[in-house]
Amino acid sequence: MKINYYSKLRLNKLLLFLLLTLPIGLHAQYEGIDKDYFEFPIQPDKTNFLSGNMGELRSSHFHAGLDIKTAGREGLNVFAAAEGYISRVRVSTGGYGNCIYIQHPNGTTTVYAHLQRFNPIIAEYVLKNQYKRKSFTINLFPKRNEFQVKQGEVIGFSGNSGSSTGPHLHFEIRGLNQEVLDPLRIAGFEQIKDELAPSVQRIALKTMNIDSRVNDQFGRFEFALQKENGTYRLADTLDVYGKIGLEVYTYDQHNGASNKNGVPLIDMKVNDELYFSQNIDTIDFAQQKNILIHTNYQAQKESRRRYNKLYVDDGNTLDFYDAKVNDGFIYASPGEIKEVSMKLQDAFGNTSKVAMTLRGVDKKRTIPTEIKSKKGSYVQDNTLMLFQPKDATNNNITIYKEQGSVIAEPTYQDDNTSVFLIDLRQLLPQSVTYNDGSQESLHFADRIPAANAHSYLSDTYSLRFSKNALFDTVYIRARHFIDDAQMEVFEVDQDRYPLKGSVYAEFMPLSQYDDLEKYHVYSIKNPQNPGFVGGKYDEGKFSFNFSSFGKYTLIKDDVAPTIKKGSVKNGRISLTIRDNLSGINSFEAKLNGEWILMKYEPKRSLIWSERLDKNKPLVGEFELKVADNAGNESFLKLKLE
Numbered sequence: 001m002k003i004n005y006y007s008k009l010r011l012n013k014l015l016l017f018l019l020l021t022l023p024i025g026l027h028a029q030y031e032g033i034d035k036d037y038f039e040f041p042i043q044p045d046k047t048n049f050l051s052g053n054m055g056e057l058r059s060s061h062f063h064a065g066l067d068i069k070t071a072g073r074e075g076l077n078v079f080a081a082a083e084g085y086i087s088r089v090r091v092s093t094g095g096y097g098n099c100i101y102i103q104h105p106n107g108t109t110t111v112y113a114h115l116q117r118f119n120p121i122i123a124e125y126v127l128k129n130q131y132k133r134k135s136f137t138i139n140l141f142p143k144r145n146e147f148q149v150k151q152g153e154v155i156g157f158s159g160n161s162g163s164s165t166g167p168h169l170h171f172e173i174r175g176l177n178q179e180v181l182d183p184l185r186i187a188g189f190e191q192i193k194d195e196l197a198p199s200v201q202r203i204a205l206k207t208m209n210i211d212s213r214v215n216d217q218f219g220r221f222e223f224a225l226q227k228e229n230g231t232y233r234l235a236d237t238l239d240v241y242g243k244i245g246l247e248v249y250t251y252d253q254h255n256g257a258s259n260k261n262g263v264p265l266i267d268m269k270v271n272d273e274l275y276f277s278q279n280i281d282t283i284d285f286a287q288q289k290n291i292l293i294h295t296n297y298q299a300q301k302e303s304r305r306r307y308n309k310l311y312v313d314d315g316n317t318l319d320f321y322d323a324k325v326n327d328g329f330i331y332a333s334p335g336e337i338k339e340v341s342m343k344l345q346d347a348f349g350n351t352s353k354v355a356m357t358l359r360g361v362d363k364k365r366t367i368p369t370e371i372k373s374k375k376g377s378y379v380q381d382n383t384l385m386l387f388q389p390k391d392a393t394n395n396n397i398t399i400y401k402e403q404g405s406v407i408a409e410p411t412y413q414d415d416n417t418s419v420f421l422i423d424l425r426q427l428l429p430q431s432v433t434y435n436d437g438s439q440e441s442l443h444f445a446d447r448i449p450a451a452n453a454h455s456y457l458s459d460t461y462s463l464r465f466s467k468n469a470l471f472d473t474v475y476i477r478a479r480h481f482i483d484d485a486q487m488e489v490f491e492v493d494q495d496r497y498p499l500k501g502s503v504y505a506e507f508m509p510l511s512q513y514d515d516l517e518k519y520h521v522y523s524i525k526n527p528q529n530p531g532f533v534g535g536k537y538d539e540g541k542f543s544f545n546f547s548s549f550g551k552y553t554l555i556k557d558d559v560a561p562t563i564k565k566g567s568v569k570n571g572r573i574s575l576t577i578r579d580n581l582s583g584i585n586s587f588e589a590k591l592n593g594e595w596i597l598m599k600y601e602p603k604r605s606l607i608w609s610e611r612l613d614k615n616k617p618l619v620g621e622f623e624l625k626v627a628d629n630a631g632n633e634s635f636l637k638l639k640l641e
């Protein structure tokens, strides 16, 4: 059976590509991918369970394939899903770990990641190349006729290598341009059972500009839903004004597993008109960063929930959205009724529905709704919100700019609280004085546009944003100071704006340091567990790149890694290597002066040897050198006999 998988546009792209690159006459087989073309790559005679599906929303990417559970076990046979040849073999300590790519005659590629080990023929090929290049990590591209495989042939064994956090097989099907396709929709594997519709947990409404309101307030508001007769409903009608964005927190579960997977298909209609539609059926690797703008990044940082936006936000370049009215945004005027419905569907066609009513109302100065935030400041997009308790006599605040000050009246208030909305496009405040006389420093440094490169210079630091650093304009708050614990802090806002690319920063140390070569930049998002960033010191300045906003500091690491000898048996030596602060950077072992391969599993801090010639005894002078990221080195010498 043929399925018409590709959209017309993609098909045209494919055909063009084929006409340009392949002999005429081959392209017929690309018109659709045969549903029976692929065999399930692990335990094909059983029902299997997934811990991840294709398109699932992860912290830095859309999940690229299926994560097939192996019940906590490793070493299960992994089969070639279809005939073809092994086009790539990779060994890395992070990422996909031990990984095989198979190129198939129909133009697709399948990927098998986090393997424990390869089949003996591939293992031998990898080992030879590791010795040839004197490197454990390796990325090999065998030729077309080197390793041909038949469908169902064992290519390796399932494991937990790379950045995997538990044993499973990560399996992908890719198209002609290495874009990821949904294996469940291409192959309809009967080894996976899913009769359960997506679960819709919550929805959120967000005001999209300073004049918008949800229940009379500016901000972002989450609502729980109730399920009645198969439809999720919002108990109350919501009052709205202006431009509003909707977001949904949803996941899909499969029969017999508790794992929360992604929901690929979501439609939203307003008064029966299709406003927004997403179909995560393919992902281009170059577009992966858009996950940060497809979801609500700020909400995820604040509430730990990853909401799927039902609007196409500024800077989003994904192409799996269709049939959009107003990019999905809802505009409400007083008196209008908006009946909103959503349809959420998994790869098996199981569907959930959501229904809610929005009522357009006018903006108010005195609002009947209780305001939750008390005193202080909060930034949402271009708008600064300031809150203070209501006072019988004075409800104004004073806002200080770089030059001069302005007195502001509340934008709206309830019985207890006043709220002030400041348009950051017009005013970048330095500090604010509240009605009780207290002052808050706001530290707005600059407006950073998304479309062009931009530099910001201060007395002790500078920031350089490339034109690809941001999705949207940000108003950054930045400062460089010594905190109460005498720690130098270089703070570039909080981690609430997503960064598309990295930002280059330079700063002159404020404190006196003894041995600056041993100091490096660390992220102190979690002060208890500083994260090594690196950077370098040159001519009085530290320079480094960061890919998320937040706090950074300088920490000295002059402690070398530790090496602990483990077992020596069956012709192999194993050791434990650890580093307390900057982390392991590299290691190298020699036996009788010759390079010897050490395999590395960072999750277990374990390295172990593997000889090219397994018949040679492991005897003689063994030397190991381990270096950390701060350049500290440890050495070990042993006599093996």
Ligand SMILES: [Zn+2]
Pocket (backbone or CB within 6 Å): 052, 063, 064, 065, 066, 067, 170, 171
């Ligand atoms: Zn995976």
